[in-house]
Amino acid sequence: MKSVVKQEVLALNGDEAVAYAAKQSDVDVVAAYPITPQTIIVEKFSEYVANGEVETEFVCTESEHTALTACLAASVTGARAFTASASAGLALMHEILFVTSGCRAPVVMAIANRALSAPINIHADHSDSIAERDSGWIQIYAENTQEVYDTIIQAFRIAENQNVLLPVIVGLDGFTLSHTLENVSVLPDDAVKEFVGTRQLPSVLTHEGKTAPFKLDPENPMSMGPLALPNYYFEFKRQQEEAMKNALTVIQQVNGEYAEMTSRSYGNGLLESYCLEDAEIAAVCLGSTAGTMKAVVDELRAEGVKAGLLRIRSFRPLPVKEITKALEKVKAVAVMDRSLSFGGNGGAIYHEVRHVLYDGRVHPYVVNYIYGLGGRDTSPSQLRRIYEDLQKILKVQRVENPIQYLELRE
Amino acid sequence: MTIREKGWKEIAPAGVCSKPSTEFLTGDWKTYQPVRDTAKCTRCLLCVLFCPDGAIHWKPEKADIEFDFNFCKGCGICANECPTKAIEMKLE
Numbered sequence: 118m119k120s121v122v123k124q125e126v127l128a129l130n131g132d133e134a135v136a137y138a139a140k141q142s143d144v145d146v147v148a149a150y151p152i153t154p155q156t157i158i159v160e161k162f163s164e165y166v167a168n169g170e171v172e173t174e175f176v177c178t179e180s181e182h183t184a185l186t187a188c189l190a191a192s193v194t195g196a197r198a199f200t201a202s203a204s205a206g207l208a209l210m211h212e213i214l215f216v217t218s219g220c221r222a223p224v225v226m227a228i229a230n231r232a233l234s235a236p237i238n239i240h241a242d243h244s245d246s247i248a249e250r251d252s253g254w255i256q257i258y259a260e261n262t263q264e265v266y267d268t269i270i271q272a273f274r275i276a277e278n279q280n281v282l283l284p285v286i287v288g289l290d291g292f293t294l295s296h297t298l299e300n301v302s303v304l305p306d307d308a309v310k311e312f313v314g315t316r317q318l319p320s321v322l323t324h325e326g327k328t329a330p331f332k333l334d335p336e337n338p339m340s341m342g343p344l345a346l347p348n349y350y351f352e353f354k355r356q357q358e359e360a361m362k363n364a365l366t367v368i369q370q371v372n373g374e375y376a377e378m379t380s381r382s383y384g385n386g387l388l389e390s391y392c393l394e395d396a397e398i399a400a401v402c403l404g405s406t407a408g409t410m411k412a413v414v415d416e417l418r419a420e421g422v423k424a425g426l427l428r429i430r431s432f433r434p435l436p437v438k439e440i441t442k443a444l445e446k447v448k449a450v451a452v453m454d455r456s457l458s459f460g461g462n463g464g465a466i467y468h469e470v471r472h473v474l475y476d477g478r479v480h481p482y483v484v485n486y487i488y489g490l491g492g493r494d495t496s497p498s499q500l501r502r503i504y505e506d507l508q509k510i511l512k513v514q515r516v517e518n519p520i521q522y523l524e525l526r527e
Numbered sequence: 528m529t530i531r532e533k534g535w536k537e538i539a540p541a542g543v544c545s546k547p548s549t550e551f552l553t554g555d556w557k558t559y560q561p562v563r564d565t566a567k568c569t570r571c572l573l574c575v576l577f578c579p580d581g582a583i584h585w586k587p588e589k590a591d592i593e594f595d596f597n598f599c600k601g602c603g604i605c606a607n608e609c610p611t612k613a614i615e616m617k618l619e
Contacts, residue, residue: 193541221541282540321539324547331540342542352535353542359535 121380124302131262131294132157134301135201135227135287138269140165141309145196148176148187152206153239154291155229159201181206185213185224192222193341195332197273197316200224203291204231207245211252217284218253218357220342221331223276223316224284226254227269229295230404230455232491240492241291243403244456247432247465249286253357255364256433258288258403260383262299265289267381270304273313274371280363282319290405292492304379312378361434368431387436389428390443392418396425398507399444401470402453403429406488406495413500424504429466440473449482449507450474455489463487463520482510488523499524554582557601559616561594567613568592574605574614 129137135158139147147166151159166175174191178184181202188198202210207228217224228246232238246256255275259265265287272285289295304312318330321339329337345353365387372386383389389407392414393399400410407428417424427443429436444450452471454464461468467485474480486503489495503523510516539545575583575592582598583605585591606614 219541319540321543322545324544331543340542340544340548343544345542348532349538349542352533352538353540355535356538356540 122308126300128298129301130296130298131265131289134262134266136161138266139199141306142273142313144173144199146174146191146198148184149200150181150184152203154295155201155203181209185210188224189217189222192224193333198224201227203229204245214252221282225272228286228288229291230288231291238491242455242490246288247456255285260407263301266301271371277316278367279319281360281367283360293405364434387431391426393425397423398449399425399447400451401427413497437473441477447481449510451484451503453486482516484519486521486523552597554597559601560619561614562617564613567611577604577608
């Protein structure tokens with residue numbers, strides 16, 4: 118077992134933590150376009166480039182569509198590529214998100230989660246990345262700035278694993294994390310460089326009948342993703358699904374290895390259970406809200422209420438078995454969605470958690486809370502009411518209204 | 528000839544091609560076929576230049592052009608560009 122590496126504490130906001138982690142991760146190409154609340158990432162990284170602190174090729178593009186295209190192009194030549202975006206920027210990348218995952222290009226992208234227009238709003242919610250859940254990208258959501266830093270470093274290892282080869286989105290809540298200064302323990306440069314390593318490429322059989330590293334290289338020509346007709350397209354998509362399954366294991370391994378180096382672990386990497394062992398009522402959420410939720414759970418526990426929290430860290434791939442196990446003893450569950458699936462009878466996290474619970478041995482009461490859209494502040498007292506609602510549900514043994522809008526004015 | 532199509536576990540990722548594009552015959556997509564009137568044709572070779580698929584070849588040994596129907600998709604650009612209207616698109 119490795120010994121814990123000595124670390125330095127820096128005051129960083131979430132965006133700076135992303136840039137710092139990317140700087141240390143030996144990235145070859147960064148192509149990005151600034152958008153609030155991700156701007157600081159791009160600005161900060163540009164500074165590193167201007168100061169000669171990195172050898173990264175920085176590409177200023179005219180749009181996010183191009184930014185991701187440039188990262189994809191760099192990635193398929195075997196380079197390590199990184200970008201960042203949010204909201205409308207991520208929406209503009211939509212087409213290329215699928216091309217990136219389909220080309221099995223392990224690009225890492227930080228998303229400073231922000232609402233989508235209209236009406237225009239620059240504040241936090243998860244509408245941007247949740248809307249891209251089926252684009253074939255791994256999605257990991259961080260709870261605090263420390264985790265943002267740690268997850269960016271981990272993301273390169275996860276994405277580039279030869280059994281995975283999928284791009285990764287690391288979500289950090291806009292402003293709540295992106296712009297809020299926290300103490301962050303950072304590793305020395307060489308420790309990160311060693312942890313992420315250099316990209317290893319699997320071998321593939323080319324059209325010339327040669328076995329060559331999986332990259333675009335004039336020495337060993339190959340074509341990636343040019344055309345697959347109905348007789349082969351489906352098979353390529355099935356491979357991506359297998360890669361997602363493999364990622365479930367790899368995310369846990371990387372979390373474990375990282376914990377050995379830093380003494381920081383985020384649950385098992387896929388999800389984090391908080392006071393769930395004997396919990397009767399529990400909430401499920403993503404991102405920074407979990408921090409506030411934990412304080413509320415502590416408060417309730419001090420009062421003797423058996424409350425717990427499940428934070429889903431990896432939303433894609435969804436850790437189905439682990440969610441089932443984590444909630445198997447809970448009697449009433451509140452699933453928190455910071456985005457809305459219009460006309461879909463609740464939010465995406467609710468759909469998926471409820472879907473997972475269907476195969477469980479016992480079926481708890483499940484209620485959905487849509488909250489915090491467009492950066493609406495979610496206070497501990499509001500979150501406490503969710504647990505009080507769950508207590509009422511257990512008392513009457515019935516869910517009156519499964520879809521709730523937290524602190525919405527009538 | 529029936530070729531056994533490979534399963535998802537057997538193929539390279541990301542649609543990496545197992546064969547060069549010259550082995551993927553795409554000429555069966557067409558509905559219309561170019562038919563040339565050799566009397567009208569002046570061998571100006573504009574059709575060779577305009578063909579988006581490189582499916583019209585200049586054969587110096589014959590001092591003539593040749594359509595490659597393994598790749599011609601019947602788009603009709605050759606007929607449209609021909610200055611002497613020597614090419615007609617006929618329904619296959």
